[in-house]
Amino acid sequence: xxxxxxxxxxxxxxxxxxxxxxxxxxxxxxxxxxxxxxxxxxxxxxxxxxxxxxxxxxxxxxxxxxxxxxxxxxxxxxxxxxxxxxxxxxxxxxxxxxxxxxxxxxxxxxxxxxxxxxxxxxxxxxxxxxxxxxxxxxxxxxxxxxxxxxxxxxxxxxxxxxxxxxxxxxxxxxxxxxxxxxxxxxxxxxxxxxxxxxxxxxxxxxxxxxxxxxxxxxxxxxxxxxxxxxxxxxxxxxxxxxxxxxxxxxxxxxxxxxxxxxxxxxxxxxxxxxxxxxxxxxxxxxxxxxxxxxxxxxxxxxxxxxxxxxxxxxxxxxxxxxxxxxxxxxxxxxxxxxxxxxxxxxxxxxxxxxxxxxxxxxxxxxxxxxxxxxxxxxxxxxx
Numbered sequence: 006x007x008x009x010x011x012x013x014x015x016x017x018x019x020x021x022x023x024x025x026x027x028x029x030x031x032x033x034x035x036x037x038x039x040x041x042x043x044x045x046x047x048x049x050x051x052x053x054x055x056x057x058x059x060x061x062x063x064x065x066x067x068x069x070x071x072x073x074x075x076x077x078x079x080x081x082x083x084x085x086x087x088x089x090x091x092x093x094x095x096x097x098x099x100x101x102x103x104x105x106x107x108x109x110x111x112x113x114x115x116x117x118x119x120x121x122x123x124x125x126x127x128x129x130x131x132x133x134x135x136x137x138x139x140x141x142x143x144x145x146x147x148x149x150x151x152x153x154x155x156x157x158x159x160x161x162x163x164x165x166x167x168x169x170x171x172x173x174x175x176x177x178x179x180x181x182x183x184x185x186x187x188x189x190x191x192x193x194x195x196x197x198x199x200x201x202x203x204x205x206x207x208x209x210x211x212x213x214x215x216x217x218x219x220x221x222x223x224x225x226x227x228x229x230x231x232x233x234x235x236x237x238x239x240x241x242x243x244x245x246x247x248x249x250x251x252x253x254x255x256x257x258x259x260x261x262x263x264x265x266x267x268x269x270x271x272x273x274x275x276x277x278x279x280x281x282x283x284x285x286x287x288x289x290x291x292x293x294x295x296x297x298x299x300x301x302x303x304x305x306x307x308x309x310x311x312x313x314x315x316x317x318x319x320x321x322x323x324x325x326x327x328x329x330x331x332x333x334x335x336x337x338x339x340x341x342x343x344x345x346x347x348x349x350x351x352x353x354x355x356x357x358x359x360x361x362x363x364x365x366x367x368x369x370x371x372x373x374x375x376x377x378x379x380x381x382x383x384x385x386x387x388x
Contacts, residue, residue, distance in 0.1 A: 011047040012069045035068065036061040043074065052077045056085060060097055067101055079106050086113055087326060088120035092127045096134040109270075114138065115236055116272035116324050116387040118146035122154035128161035132182065139185040145235045145324075145387070148187050149195040155179065155186055156203060172204040190232040193218045238274055240316075241357045241384045243364055243376075244348030247314045249282035256288070256339040259372035261380035266332045268361040269388070273302075273327050275320035277383025278337055279346040280310020288341035292319050295334040295369075301325050314346045316383045324387055334367050337381055351377045360388050 008015035018025055032040065039061035046052050052074060054062060059081050066075035082094055086109055095110035114121045121127065122138075130138075135158055138144075139151060159175035168174045176183060188200055196218070201211050213224045243263075276292050288310065293303040302321045310317050319337070327333055339345075353376055355362045362384065366375040374380045 007048055008044075012071055014069045035065045039065045043069065043071065046071070046074050054078060054081045059085075063097075063101055079103050082106055083109050086110065088113055088117040089124040090126050091117075091121050092124065092130050092134070092138065095138070096130045099134065099137075111141075111143075112270065113326065115141070115143040115145055116274075117326065118144040119150050120323055122146065122150055123157075127154055128158050130158070132162070132178075132180070136182050136185060139182055142234050143236055144233050147195070148191045148233070149199050152186050152188065152191070152200050152203075155182065156205065159205075175205050184227050185229070187229045187231070187233065188214060189217055189226060189228055189230050236387045238385050239357055239360075239388060240277060241355050241360075241362045241386065242277070242316075242382060243351055243355055243362070243384075244378070244382050245350035245352065247279065247346050247348050247382070249314075249344065249346045255372075256341060256345055257372070258338060258340050260336050260338050260369055261372045261374040262334055262336040262367040262370035263374060263376070263379075263381050264332045264334050264365045264367045265384065266363045267327060267329055268363075269329050269359065271327050271360055272324035272387040273321070273333075273335075273384060274324040274387060275318050275385040276335055276337060276381055277316035277318055277385055278308070278339070279314070279348070279380055279382060280308070280317050281312060281341070281344065282314075282346050283344050284312040286310050286312070286341055288339050290319055290340075291338045292321065293334075293336040294321065294325050295336070296331065301333075310345075318383075318385055320385070327386075332365065334369055335381055335384065336367075336369055339380075345380075347379055348382045349378050351375070351379075357386075358388065360386075 009019050017023065018030070036058065038058045042053060042058065042062045043065045054077065059078050063075060063078035066078060083106060086094060091110050091113040095107060095114065098106035098110055139155060144151065156175065159179050160170050162178040163170045163174050166178065168178070183205070188196065191200065196214060200206060201215070213226060217223045217226055273294055278290065280286060280288065287307055289307050291303065291305045294301045302323070302325045304319070304321050306319060308317050308319055351364070353364055364376050372380070
């Protein structure tokens with residue numbers, strides 16, 4: 006009775022025209038742990054989800070048409086979404102016809118494409134999802150990374166089908182997916198050191214691609230020729246003006262730092278920094294992104310400034326996923342020409358397209374940077 010009240014499928018199973026008459030009903034396609042979660046919800050209205058059973062629970066909720074439990078599963082998956090599981094969840098969200106989850110997956114895969122494509126989860130997806138990902142215009146990575154990921158998937162698929170892992174079998178399991186990789190958009194060096202030596206291309210294909218790079222009369226290729234558009238980085242500028250004075254601002258190996266929060270998930274790709282106010286100069290810089298004292302990303306690099314008040318981008322190795330309504334700390338420690346530009350008339354809130362940024366002072370800042378003025382004028386992000 007309880008199950009029939011909570012699910013039209015159970016009602017039909019127990020009380021409909023084709024009702025089961027057996028005292029024991031076997032349900033072969035739902036995992037016991039997931040079915041128990043379904044029962045618990047229907048009896049007590051409690052939802053107790055876990056990472057290793059949530060997909061099976063979503064399947065059960067969809068099968069028995071229990072929308073509140075299905076919605077809870079999708080919300081759980083969205084909050085646990087990251088680069089390493091985004092491709093698997095994309096595959097599942099398409100299977101379960103969950104467009105909101107699919108869109109969330111694409112946001113992660115596009116912005117953190119290299120991490121997503123190199124994840125173990127990428128090798129577990131079905132071939133149709135593979136083709137959809139490899140066709141994706143917004144993938145924010147080099148084509149050599151896409152090619153390498155496709156080869157890794159082919160190797161895993163050979164093993165799933167019980168086939169020897171040979172170049173011929175890899176081509177066989179990939180089918181048309183191989184011809185969705187935009188090999189001609191690699192640099193000549195990337196192609197020569199990677200795809201050309203992979204043994205998965207025929208000698209004729211390899212020869213034709215080399216000619217395409219170098220010959221005046223280019224041969225016709227079966228691979229797409231246009232480079233992916235990727236994602237355009239956006240910039241959140243928090244100062245209304247910049248200035249320099251003869252006695253400030255100085256970089257002295259101290260930490261410039263600011264805290265920020267956003268009202269929707271974004272991916273922080275880097276920081277825009279001010280450079281020298283006294284001509285062309287090179288800086289060594291360490292940038293860092295932290296949450297609750299835990300370092301999420303850092304990079305030690307160099308950049309050239311040209312003496313103007315422009316900002317100069319410094320990038321993290323990979324874009325970092327930043328969740329909404331939580332404060333993060335962006336920091337920069339610079340060494341180089343001491344006198345530099347600094348920002349003035351800082352704003353506590355900045356609207357960048359669909360994303361609202363909120364700023365507050367950081368206790369890590371030992372060089373004078375705060376909300377009203379100082380350094381770290383820009384956050385560079387994808388949304």
